[in-house]
Amino acid sequence: MASRLRIRITAALAAGTAACALAGCGIPALGGESGGRGPVTAGAEAECGAVAAPGDGGRSRQLRAMWIATVAGIDWPKDTGDPAAKQRAQFTRLLDTATAMNMNAVFVQIRPNSDAFYPSPYEPWSQWITGTQGKDPGYDVLAFMIKEAHARNLEFHAWFNPYRVSRQDDLNKLSPKSPARQHPDWVRKYGAGLWYDPGIPQVRDLATRAVMDVVAKYDIDAVHFDDYFYPYPEGKEFPDQATYKAHGGGMDKGDWRRGNVDTLVRSLSGKIHDKKPWVRFGISPFGVWRNASTDPRGSDTRALQSYDDIYADTRTWIKKGWIDYVTPQLYWPIGDPRADYAELAGWWADQVEGTDVQLTIGQGAYRVGKDAAWKDPAELSRHLTLNAKHPQIRGDVYFSASDIVSNRRGFAARLREDHYPRPAIPPIPAGRGGKAPPPVQDTAAVPAGGKGVKVTWRPSQGATSYAVYRVDGKRPGCAPVDPERLIANVRGGGIVDPGAKPGRTYTYYVTALDRLHHQSAPGRGATVTSPQG
Structure with missing residues (x-):
């Protein structure tokens, strides 16, 4: 089994296709439509308890x-x-x-x-x-x-x-618009290239302005x-x-x-x-x-x-x-x-x-x-x-x-x-603010019309992405969710899960995350039996 999986993944990497489809991960659906329903707002009532603490050595938060x-x-x-x-x-x-x-x-x-x-x-x-x-x-x-x-x-x-100017050492080969051409006194030849001198205050100012221009825009x-x-x-x-x-x-x-x-x-x-x-x-x-x-x-x-x-x-x-x-x-x-x-x-x-x-x-x-x-x-x-x-x-x-x-x-x-057999949610950065969005509502799971299962949900206000968990069998509407069951972390309002095995029954749970990966409690689960193929 392991050797066959390695062959499949190798082929997927070479072809530039979605290897997660072969290995059973969720694939984002095109678009993020919510069927005309508005997003869940902060006043919505939480449905279920939080996602359980990872028991996987932290692999679900990396x-x-x-x-x-x-x-x-x-x-x-x-x-x-x-x-x-x-x-x-x-x-x-x-x-x-x-x-x-x-x-x-x-x-x-x-x-x-x-x-x-x-x-x-x-x-x-x-x-x-x-x-x-x-x-x-x-x-x-x-x-x-x-x-x-x-x-x-x-x-x-x-x-x-911040300080590299060129991999060659001729200033005249740079664009006339280059600050290095306009301020040659900021530049030092070293090795085979050109460098700004970090000790010059104007050089630090240039690096700062370049970065902050991107941050702002x-x-x-x-x-x-x-x-x-x-x-x-x-x-x-x-x-x-x-x-x-x-x-x-x-x-x-x-x-x-x-x-x-x-x-x-x-x-x-x-x-x-x-x-x-x-x-x-x-x-x-x-x-x-x-x-x-x-x-x-x-x-x-x-x-x-x-x-x-x-x-x-x-x-x-x-x-x-x-x-x-x-x-x-x-x-x-x-x-x-x-x-x-x-x-x-x-x-x-x-x-x-x-x-x-x-x-x-x-x-x-x-x-x-x-x-x-x-x-x-x-x-x-x-x-x-x-x-x-x-x-x-x-x-x-x-x-x-x-x-x-x-x-x-x-x-x-x-x-x-x-x-990396399944996706992972990045860890929450400390001290950068943010908070978990309200839980998603109206999670639904239906056969995908040929293979796999289509999972949809109503978007949550303030959410950037959604984590989708797949659990074997029929589960209560509210139940603890094991982070090891994560199959996708996507943007938009739905996925198609091609890894659902034909004839098997699954329950899907969805959580909402802000851009800093604070995670909501899961919405009520949706149970479905995958088509026979």
């Missing part, structure tokens, strides 16, 4: 996501010369793959190099869309991406790179930074001596650099939450803060230190509550002598303990099959098994989408079979 990198065609678009319609179709196939994997979020790179995947008043259109920086692709790419993600009930985390769920702050060391000092002389104020240079990054993180956190309290701010740092040999508070590792080498003091950001989630990039295997995944998972779990910061783990899907340590396609599955020992770990994010699609050595199908 963030499951993949990064979609846009720089250099890593994930999307693969070819800047493709027409817009073809590019859009490629993007939606990536989202369908996320849905097939029972993921619930995507982290999409929208400002890779001081440029934009949207009409920006501050920066030119990205070269990674059309091949030419500043060239209008003819549509609002970001608006399209958010709409398609939300249609599949995938959270959209807008991924910004678009319905994103989170702002996301990755690990690029000061550039990774490339054998020589980052050329900010003049900036340090002008702004250092006698501080130790390392402390000054960390202070520059801290200032951006702290300030931006406050501005985002003041503008839209429900929008989260998360960062995905390099996986080692400091080695214990340098600092007893660090991890038992022997690797580059983000605190010392790229001036990212992630531990302080957690302790100060400047970020809502942290997703360290733990791209090492279990047992690695330099940086053991098991050691680092435990270390990061300890850092968030007692804080409101959610911990998810950045997983190196790109590494599968690349060398002897990653030859076994079950390595990432073992990571998730180990994560279950740490209740502070609330999910995983995979780099990157192309690797999930390629399913090298069957690793993605293995993850889905071992850990």
Whole structure:
């Protein structure tokens, strides 16, 4: 059975179809009509008790996501010369793959190099869309991406790179509209590329304005930074001596650099939450803060230190509550002598303990099959098994989408079979407000006219999505609902459940969730016998 399931999932991933249909998950119906009935309002009477506490090791409340990198065609678009319609179709196939994997979020790179995947008043259109920086692709790419993600009930985390300017070092090759061309004194050549100097206040202002423009104009769920702050060391000092002389104020240079990054993180956190309290701010740092040999508070590792080498003091950001989630990039295997995944998972779990910061783990899907340590396609599955020992770990994010699609050595199908057999609701972020909508009413279940069961309900006021649970047999109208029976978390007013076995009797329950995943009590269950086929 297990081998046949793996084959089915592998085929679904390759074809870009809904693997959950094959595995028995709910599929969202088109549209969100409610049969002309108005939504349930806050004054409606609650019908049943709450969903039971998870008994599944937290698998029903996890963030499951993949990064979609846009720089250099890593994930999307693969070819800047493709027409817009073809590019859009490629993007939606990536989202369908996320849905097939029972993921619930995507982290999409929208400002890779001081440029934009949207009409920006501050920066030119990205070269990674059309091949030419500043060239209008003819549509609002970001608006399209958010709409398609939300249609599949995938959270959209807008991924910004605050300081990178270009992967090449000639300013004249940038658009005349680039702030780097207009303010060359903000720019430093380092390695093979161009970087803004984080010590210049106007640079921090530009990054802040770029982020806040998107927060104000678009319905994103989170702002996301990755690990690029000061550039990774490339054998020589980052050329900010003049900036340090002008702004250092006698501080130790390392402390000054960390202070520059801290200032951006702290300030931006406050501005985002003041503008839209429900929008989260998360960062995905390099996986080692400091080695214990340098600092007893660090991890038992022997690797580059983000605190010392790229001036990212992630531990302080957690302790100060400047970020809502942290997703360290733990791209090492279990047992690695330099940086053991098991050691680092435990270390990061300890850092968030007692804080409101959610911990998810950045997983190196790109590494599968690349060398002897990653030859076994079950390595990432073992990571998730180990994560279950740490209740502070609330999910995983995979780099990157192309690797999930390629399913090298069957690793993605293995993850889905071992850990993602059904959908999951993201955890509730602390301190961001929100409340559960009123329970849904008029849940109905009928044979779907050939195969499966159609489940509908009356929408609930203030609800963003709906969780659907399927229980074997006829159950009372009100009964405790086991979260392990979750089959779908969708937007709209109904699903078709193709996983209902012919001739079997089921009871369906539906709950309403707000955009921060606060969950209502279930409405009264609807019982149906699936058609014989």
